[in-house]
Amino acid sequence: MFFRVIAKDRLPDLVRGLSTEFEVVGPVAKGEKFVLAPIEDPASLRLDYDTTVLPPKKWFFPPEETIMRFRVADNEVVDDEVYAPPRVLFGLHPCDVNSLLLMDNVFFGKYVDPYYRARRENTLIVGVSCTPSDTCFCNAWGTDETHWGFDIFLSDIGDSYFASIRSVKGAELVDRHVESRDITDEDTRLFQERTAAFKAAFSNDVDTSQLPLLLDAKFDSPIWEAFGEKCLACGACSMVCPTCYCFDVHDELEADQQHGRRVRTWDSCQFKEFAAVAHGQNFRDTRASRVKYRYYHKQWGYLSKFERVLCVGCGRCARACKANINPVRVVEALQTGVVD
Amino acid sequence: MDTIMRGTHVSGAVPESTVNPYRPWPARITSIMDLTPQEKLFELRLIDSDAREAFDFSAGQFVELSVFGVGEAPISISSAPSKQGFIELCVRNAGDVTGALHRKQCGDIVGLRGPFGRGFPFEEMKGHDVLLVAGGLGIAPLKSLINHIHDDRHDFGKVTILYGAKKPDEVLFRYQFDMWQHRDDFDLMLTVDQPDDTWEGEVGLVTRLFDKIDVDPENTYGAICGPPVMYKYVIAEMRKKAMDVDRIYVSFERRMKCGIGKCGHCGVGHQYACVDGPVFNYWEAMNLQEAI
Amino acid sequence: MAPRVVVVSLASDFGCQVQLTNMEDDLLDVLGLMDLTYWQLASSGHMPDAYDVAIIEGAVTTTEHVELLKDVRSKAAAVVAIGTCAVTGGIPALANTAGLETRYATVYGGGVAVAPGRIAPAPIDSIIDVDYHVPGCPIDTAEFLRGLSRVLQGLSDHMPDQMMCASCKVSENACFLEVGTVCLGLVTRAGCKAKCPSLGRPCTGCRGIAPDANLASAREVFARYGCDPASLASSLLVYNTAAEVTA
């Protein structure tokens, strides 16, 4: 990797510069919360944000997306293009950068999802360091650091950013749009100091030992019934999760009933009809079985294929879940056998 | 400098060859046969000749069948891979998509994607006896396997087919079974739960038929497909016959929205039925929570 | 042949029928797909004797409505209930929280039974089988069009079973409960894209209680966020009196 130092007060230059070539999207305030939205004025960029309500996935895999248009008469696809403007996601935290790498495993692979791919390949990622909040537990999965998956990563070292540059494109853009200098030993020292302070700031300490095994061994544990009783089956957890990718597909006709579109929307395994098939059979009829599946899949199903858990510890689900169900509590319950 | 994905191809930074795996190929219905009041057998032919030639599958795999305006449904291929240029789908009218398909006429066009999933280990089964057990509509994927074995009959040992249906008029492919029943290279046994006056065969659940067969446990592959409740009992019978857990194959039906391991609906334990299955060997299935 | 369609209204505020006229951009397309044989709001004429699709708005509040519905069911191949009044009994059914006699007395004084044949308000489902449901107070025109498309194609009914919170999160709204404001989204049937929360107003439950709602847990949630748990049941009454709220 290759490093530069950018003074904080020069950062707006970079944002403005990027705006001449890309749509720049970054964290902005929405009431008391933050959302990832297009940045029109660098001043609206809030790099001090805690977390965004929706994760970056919405910029690659939108909540609702037309995947093709068709004609009914001859069952013909008339259009399956996707428009993917050149874009920069500016200011992603390490957990979110990591989440995209986990998403890539799903949407690429043997069958490449062209819609995701078009956006992913046209989007640059600028990461930024963060301060853990009380809902964060990325440290449990090692997703508090990121070593790839970004073009530029900005680590706060006081008055400046310690910029790690990962891609040629990232290097070019820094060169072109912002004043920067080489790192010094002092910068590296500050960087290490900040990293140590960051690591020490986590309030959650999750014991993840033997998690997949425990999930299997405790498949019939009463903790799931207990969580099932609380779960509202609302699916909020999956919507806000940067690593939940399940979707539904349905067709919609235009008013003339002759043309239509095939639409995909975010779905959640917490919804009752998620695993229902014809003739009234439902493989996960109870809330308990659905809550269990969410964790089983995230901490074991995905792991069995990609050697990572499907969680980056961003804590969004913990914020969204009104029933107070979240990975920290669930893992704790699995370890102890009781729901506190 | 915008990259726009065009048609089935992605241009710009994305390699040309990338096809859109969600885009169905148009296929013409070339024949429709009424099997029972609820099931019809459709013969389909992909209109695009390249797609038709590239379409290569194994018994147990499925396609996503698309009726635009209604949606998609995963359907097992019923014909044998050895049958070139056409595929057969045996479809029960179970809801919107399958209902819309049932309303189609010969010559109409539908959409097809696939083949998807992992089928039966045909090559591995060669040289062995095969015991196939089907319940109801579960005969659909097994028929592909049976037909395939039929075409390579000399490569296999004893082939036994046990098939249970609810009622006599729900027995699928009767015309073919009537034919096979008179052949000595297939042992075919049919049973129904609710016989009527015309029924002269066995009565009861498909598991009853196990009393009537001999199995060489060292040398037999099992293949099972049927309603979810059936698996446990049939496997118990196979285990009673001392068949190895990793030579028994089961095919699972789960809800699916993509068929390619992305939509997440078909999870069975830690696997996905669409890409890791729908055919699993029983050892794998035993290790899948909520599978059976 | 284009299906013959009638639009019938029972006890309602006509808001859903107004929404039908509010599909300005699609109205002519839609009218081209059907033979609209009766629509009292927009046209003179009388209910025909034969038709294929009956679109019904409003709750059942009189014996006359009951007879009408039975007649409609015997003639129509497809019955479509539009609006929360028709689907859950809606606000007309709020009258059920007290005896009709007392209500007469409050409104008309002196216990004069002004409307003979008045019965306890109920959803259409409680009288006849309904093939399609489009909930909402009022209906959303896009949702109605999607439903109508299903009717015309002969597909199954498709009322969302889920709760509002997922769509509320998709709209990136802050949760009202976090500031102690009663919001019924967590037990209300989704499908409106969380319109009210997205416009800064808590969900008032106008689409009815979702069949999968976990009311017991919702009560606990209310308590945890400083909302009076009793307000859950009481707020839900507005659109769900006929649904026997047991929160």
Place this chain on the structure above:
Amino acid sequence: MADLTVEHVARIEGHGNISVSVENGVVSSIRMDVVEPARFFESMVVGRRFDEAPLITSRICGICSPNHAVTSIKAIESALGVEVSERTKLLRKLLVYGSYLQNHATHLYVFAAPDFVGLPSVFPLAATHPDIVARALKIKKLGNELCNLVGGRSVHPVTAVIGGFTAEPDPRKLEAFREMLLDIAPDAVSTVELFASFEVPAFDTAGEMLALSSTDDYAIYEGEIAALDAGWRRPVSDYREVITESIVGHSNAKHTMVAGMPIIVGALPRLNINAGSLSAAGRDALAKAGLTMPSRNPFHTHLAQAVELVDAAERCAGYIGRLLEMGGSSAPVPFKIQAGEGAGATEAPRGTLYHGYGIDDDGFITRGDVITPTAQNLANLDADMRAFAPTIADRPRDEFILLIEQLVRAYDPCMSCAVH
């Protein structure tokens, strides 16, 4: 001619029957039977939380729901002593006018126009006069979109709450909307011309005309109750003293009187009383309409509505201009929940609408009262039918019925509002 009943009069909102009795060849009685079943809104709000009143009572009528919501909110605010910002008031006026545009367009083109061209409904017009139908839909759609823009939804707006608005339209959208309003002005003028070209019966009503009136605006949101003939003005808070309600056997809607006289409310009384407050375009339109003020002919309601359309387009564009300049906030103002009594009134498209509530210390409603425009008009409609019928008794039966129905539709009645 024999006795007759017209059941479920078409092209009006709600269910009403006309019944006519004939004795010795003369019409001995004629009346509007309001068969819409009793709905009990005034009692249903009792015991509910104060902020549920607008939500519940706006379900009285899906056509003028923005008016019910705003009127109910005003009544609650008056009970709780809530003072809202100028910005909120302007936005509320826009909301009310959104409902004017959509109501007047629907009433004029969908409900009334077919009568004058001899058609059963507006649908055949789509084939013969596509331009007219397109114009109707354009105005109506703009009204809906104005409600959507300000209220979030055209039927049962979302954002209008006690104290203000929970969300405000994007200024860019407001700006664009101003253009659209100016753009429909010619369509509104054409509407005046179209209705001016229709022949209406010469007939004068005897009823007293009532409308809100104010010195600083064409009164639709605030003002005092004004009587045309008697010449008095009273504050809205006195509405219960001014208007008396009574139960009549043939109607589930109560009838109302003022000083023993039947009354008429709606676009015609509004114009009669407030013509002086019309915008410049509104005054031109009035001249084009050829109406001499005051007019006592209820059939002139159509023209009066058309003139109001012209006025509304210009007026709303002006409101938007002010909103864009003025700054300030429409966010709900804080208030204290306390016991109180309050009344509110607005001019709904069909006439003055009153809501009144009592609230207890905990914010629960102890008393609810609503008087709708149609409820106010019903007694006078009966009186007009009695006066009008003999003058046309010699016409063939179908023509007689059509003329009576036309009189009914001229009142633009809303039976479901009337029975609430």
